[in-house]
Amino acid sequence: MNEYETEEQQIEALKKWWKENGTSLIIGLLVGVTALFGWRYYMEHKNTHAMQASDLYMQVMQNVARNNVDDKTIDIHNQLINKFSDTPYAALSALALAKSEYEKGNVDAAAAQLELAAKYADDETIVQIANLRLVSIYIEQGQYEAAEKLLNASHDNAYDARYEELRGDLYLAKGDKAQARTAYDKAIGLQGVAASKWLKLKRQNLGESMNSSGAADAGGSLNAAA
Numbered sequence: 001m002n003e004y005e006t007e008e009q010q011i012e013a014l015k016k017w018w019k020e021n022g023t024s025l026i027i028g029l030l031v032g033v034t035a036l037f038g039w040r041y042y043m044e045h046k047n048t049h050a051m052q053a054s055d056l057y058m059q060v061m062q063n064v065a066r067n068n069v070d071d072k073t074i075d076i077h078n079q080l081i082n083k084f085s086d087t088p089y090a091a092l093s094a095l096a097l098a099k100s101e102y103e104k105g106n107v108d109a110a111a112a113q114l115e116l117a118a119k120y121a122d123d124e125t126i127v128q129i130a131n132l133r134l135v136s137i138y139i140e141q142g143q144y145e146a147a148e149k150l151l152n153a154s155h156d157n158a159y160d161a162r163y164e165e166l167r168g169d170l171y172l173a174k175g176d177k178a179q180a181r182t183a184y185d186k187a188i189g190l191q192g193v194a195a196s197k198w199l200k201l202k203r204q205n206l207g208e209s210m211n212s213s214g215a216a217d218a219g220g221s222l223n224a225a226a
Contacts, residue, residue, distance in 0.1 A: 050087055056080050057089035064096045073097075081116060091121035095130060102137070111137045128159050135166045139173050161190035165199055172206075181206050 056076050063073040077097055080090045098113035114137065117130040131150050138147035147170050151163055168183035184203040188195045 049084070053080060053084035053087040053089040056084065057093050060093045061096055064100050067100075069097065069100050081120065085120045088121075088123060088126070091117045091119075091123075091126050091130070094120070095126065098130075098133065107137060107140060111141070124156065128155060131155075132159070132162055132166065136169070139166070139170055142173075144170060144174060161187045161195075164190060165202075168202065172202075177206050 056079055059076050060073055060080070063069055074097075077093050080087075080093045084090055094113045094117035098110045098117065101107075101113060102110035111134060114130045114134045118127050118134065121127045121130060131153070135147045135150050138144070138150070147166075151167050151170065155163060164183050164187035168180045168187060171177075171180035171183055181203065184199065184206070187199060188203060191199070
């Protein structure tokens with residue numbers, strides 16, 4: 001009898017606990033299951049989304065490679081920008097089209113695509129590539145303030161030499177040869193032996209030659225390393 005009463009008490013205690021906690025337990029389980037399936041759905045949707053963007057990007061790249069950037073290509077690119085801007089492919093597509101437009105002489109269209117690439121890129125390398133190319137185009141267009149704004153923006157130290165070279169291009173375009181020489185000197189000093197012949201030639205054309213260390217010499221011509 002005592003054993004029966006003990007079991008009965010246990011059952012009653014269980015019923016009481018269930019009555020007090022059953023609802024919250026069921027809700028907790030439902031929330032957990034929903035979260036689990038929700039996460040799986042999210043990941044599947046994300047993967048599908050990325051694959052769709054990849055397919056569209058490949059179509060753009062194929063047409064760019066064939067020099068066949070037609071209205072259909074632009075429509076595909078616009079889909080990437082409007083529906084898949086959260087993927088890397090939107091910015092990469094913009095970079096590709098910018099190159100294509102520039103090679104065809106459509107400088108304004110190239111600048112517009114580079115602006116899109118910088119806007120939607122989630123990778124700092126892509127941002128820097130887009131901005132550096134934009135600076136060159138802005139200088140070519142005579143948009144000196146826009147170019148200077150980008151040159152003054154924060155950037156990774158790895159790009160210092162390229163920024164200084166473009167700063168020299170900007171000063172030269174504005175007619176400030178002294179500042180251009182200073183900027184080119186900095187660029188050559190940062191690049192050292194890896195400084196390009198084109199950079200050294202731009203520097204030489206400003207009236208002074210360069211020595212092997214990248215510093216300016218008065219008079220003379222480019223050394224053999226140039």
